[in-house]
Amino acid sequence: MKTMNSYKNYIFPVMAVACSLNCTAKEKVKRPNIIFMMTDDHTTQAISCYGSKLASTPNLDRLANEGVRFDNCYATNALSGPSRACILTGKFSHVNGFTDNSSVFNGNQPTFPSLLRKAGYQTAIIGKWHLISEPKGFDYWCILTGQHEQGDYYKPDFCENGKDIQEQGYVTDVITDKTIDFLEHRDKSKPFCVMYHQKAPHRNWMPAQRYLGIFNDRVFPEPENLFDDYSERGRAAKEQDMSIAKTMTDAWDLKLLTHDEIMKLPDDNKFKKVYTRMTPAEMAKWDSTYAERIAQFRKGGMNDKQLISWKYQQYMRDYLATAQAVDENVGRLLEYLEKTGELDNTIIVYTSDQGFFLGEHGWFDKRFMYEECQRMPLMVRYPKAIKPKSVSNAICMNVDFAPTFLDFAGIPVPADIQGHSLKPVLQGEGKAPANWRKAAYYHYYEYPAEHSVKRHYGIRTADFKLIHFYNDVNEWEMYDLKKDPREMHNVFGKPAYAKEQRKLMKLLLETQKQYKDTDPEEKVHVLFNGNKVNQNK
Structure with a gap:
């Protein structure tokens, strides 16, 4: 992997020296490190510490067991780019200027990483960025490119401090490798803030090779409203285009093409593009995994309702298998921090840019203000301030993350930030202060x-x-x-x-x-x- 050498060349021609003798006592106080873990479209319905009946996520559960789980954390605009802009700035979409995925993020505005960097933190963003403009305020950045900045699951492309590179392997593993490499070769005289941002489990849900087909024999419980007819709602629910019944595609979403059929597609076909990133051996295992699914589909004989149920099962098998590598790699990163003695001095946050529909109302995707996608998972581990096994019902939003990081780092929160620091909630065993927001x-x-x-x-x-x-x-x-x-x-x-x-x-x-x-x-x-x-x- 190229990461180690390129990282050293970019950032550390000379390692920083120790604090001089005239450092103040305040400067000698060890400030907490920050690992901000964020995935894409990982919903609470697929995380076992939130009571999921679909998945087991032991490493994410560890964060909740050793810290706090927030049950009422919400996205302010449940879409990838806008949510990320709100998180970076602590401001709502109409203020930070990034209202939709056609926007371009203005990196000249203050962000929590840039403010941390000015205050002496070493900062990095590794993984998904999806804000079009180049990252600013980071000592090191290595972001996914391609697929309109979503990145690819196999043999992913990155832009590393302005240089285009390609890495072998599976994206969730590669992002973790790069994060550990950064931590291994960082300037150890400074506290760090690393934004560890995974692509998974974003559509089109391509699992790692080791997890292909692991749920093929499992039947998942259907949501009670899988067959919602929207009879008590208006045009918005009726006119959406995100249904399992009609919107999911045979190739991109359900993987219902054989190898020969895929290779006959035009070279610019998006499914052919992601499929051919795999090695011949990986393709062979992929083809073997999906052969039975393809045969079932082509056998036919299902009525409309049966076909929806069948598609739901295939959706869950791919989505949850893709999420398996996320939980595994969170465990890898926690193990590294523990081994290096930094675990308990590091604020570890796990979230997703928003939630996701897993068949509720017959849908996939997000965007709506309905609970499944407005609600975000949020677990925070920091034993110096948080009591283990805490649960919070405080209403919080993604604009609260920036002021929280600044507050714990001892940096004044700018007056124009619209979110509120969660520090009093975290230190209060999850309880909201008396004057906390109502909505x-x-x-x-x-x-x-x-x-x-x-x-x-x-x-x-x-x-x-x-x-x-x-x-x-x-x-x-x-x-x-x-x-x-x-x-x-x-x-x-x-x-x-x-x-x-x-x-x-x-x-x-x-x-x-x-x-x-x-x-x-x-x-x-x-x-x-x-x-x-x-x-x-």
Whole structure:
């Protein structure tokens, strides 16, 4: 692997010397390291410490057992690039400027890595970036390229401090290798902040070779609302394009082509491109794994409902097998930190850029403000401040991560950051302070675009959710999350909920004023036929 030598050449022509004799006592205090682990589309339904019936994730469970698990952490815009921009800046999409995946991140604005670096931290981003512009504020960066910056599962391409490289192997393993290599050769006189960001388990769910077919004989429980008919909701749920029934493709998603059929595809076919990144031996194992699935499909004989159930099972087998390498590699990284004596002096955060639908409402993907994708996993381990086995119900958002990192590092949080430090929650065994926020705010912009999820904004309180879909519709939805946790029954406008509805409408306006989203239906950048345009509300 090229990482070690190129990393040394980029960053350490001369190792930093020890602190001079006139260092202040404050400067001699050992500040915590930070490992910020983030995956892509890894939802709480697939993590066993959240009660998953689908997966076992022992290494992620370890983080929760030795730290805190947050049960109410929410994305402010459940889409990869926008969520990452919110995390970096501690600001909402309408403030940081990255509202949708056609945006370009303005790296000149302050981010938590750049502020940490100015304060003496050594900073790195390794893995998925997906913000189009080059990373700034890092001593070292090595980000995935290709597939529109999603990266590839096999033989992945990277841009390493401006140089294009390609690595052999499986992407989840390679990113961990590179992270450990960085830590092994870092400047040990400085605390570090590493953004360890995996591609997995993003669509199209290609497992590592060692996990191919591990769930082929397992039948997964179906979500109760797999066959949701959207009878109590409006156009947004009915007009989406993210259903297992109609949107999943035979090749890209379900892998229903043989080797010979794939090789006959045009060279620019996206599935052929990812398939041919495998070595001949890897292709052979892949073909053997999916042969029975292809035979089942071509045998036919399934009615529409049976076919949806069958597709759901194949989806789960691939998604969960892809996520296996994530948990395994988290364990590798924890083992390295333990071996080097840095584990307990390192704040370790695990999250995903948002959640994901695993068949709920008949869907895959994210974008909606519904619980499965708005909710993010969040586990934090730092024994110097966090009591083991803590569980928090505090309402937090991804804009809270930046001020939390700065707060623990002893760096003043800039006044224009919109999130709040989670430090008092973490130190308080997961309990929220008395004056903690009452609602999480959400605003999704990318429409018309892939998956056809309409623009919407809203708030999520401990017990209720209020959503307004706008642009080419004007529809409201409200859910009683205690009685209806699966969000099947829209109670907006029902007399029994009139009082609560008025309270939520008032709180929504107050929240929008607080976060400076006072004209939420103003002109926004959206993706339309592949071009970035402005559209009126």
